[in-house]
Amino acid sequence: MFTGIIEETGTLVSSIRGPRSCVLDIRARAVLDGTVPGDSIAVNGVCLTASAVSSTGFTADVMPETMARTGLGSMNPGALVNLERAMAADGRFGGHIVSGHIDGTGTISMIKREGNAIWYTVRTCPSILDLIIEKGSIAMDGISLTVARVTDRDFCVSVIPHTAGHTNLVRKTVGSTVNLENDCVGKYVGKYLAKLLTVPRHDSHPGSAVTEEFLLRNGF
Known part of the structure; x- marks a missing residue:
């Protein structure tokens, strides 16, 4: 498990x-401090296993499912990547619960400065937007961020100078791809409610479903 607080930016040396x-x-x-082969490191928000660790870096295998759902496969040598080790049991929970399992990608459609903040507008698919709420959390390339606005086409985050300067956001431009992970609590709640409202109830009325009338009648 991760928290979305980036420890450092690394550099992609090669991608075989x-x-x-x-x-x-x-x-x-x-992130090499205390890390041994087999440990987990989030790379741009993607939970990867360090297969080898040296004094200057580490290597990690990226499987087909991860390639299909993230932007890792499109990176070129020299790219900056956000890095975070798995959370220690005695560590501070500075961001939000981040699993490192990417839901999909988004595209930065606008970058705008406002005072000391930088606004990023990210366009993504409905399945991801449906689980984003205003003032909720989103992990963007592994960075724990607060959603300032969400529409049916995109969402916005406002980033402080420290975050922009200490992550790969410093190199992002309009058109850049970012890995997105929805708040896992929202995903669990969403799946539970969807099932609750569609699966027939096994009671004295076989085949009936939970309806708005049923919920109101029972005090919800």
Whole structure:
């Protein structure tokens, strides 16, 4: 589990690509402290296993499912990547619950400065937008951010200078792809409610479903 508080930005040294997978070689420093092969590191929000660790970086395998759902496969050598080690049991919970399992990608459609803040507007698909709420949390390339606005086409986040300067956002431009992970609490609640409202109830009225009238009648 991660928290979305980026520890450092690393540099992609190489990406050895197969037909549907790849092996990433990443130069890093801070996240190497205490890290051994088999440990988890979030790379742009994607939970990856360090298959090898050296004094200057680590390598990680990216499987086909991850390639299909994230932007890792499109990165070129020299790209900045956000890095975070898995949360220690005695660590501070500075962001929100981040699993490192990406729901999909978005595209930055606008970047605007306002005082000391930078606004990023991100366009993405309805299945991701449906689980985003205003003032809720979203992990964008692994960064824990608060949603300032959401529409049926996109959402906006307002980023402080520290976050922009200490993550790969410093190199993002309009058209850049970002990995997105919805708040996992919202995903669980959404799935539960969808099932509750559609699955027939096994009571004295077989085949009936939970309806708005039923919920009102029972005090909801």
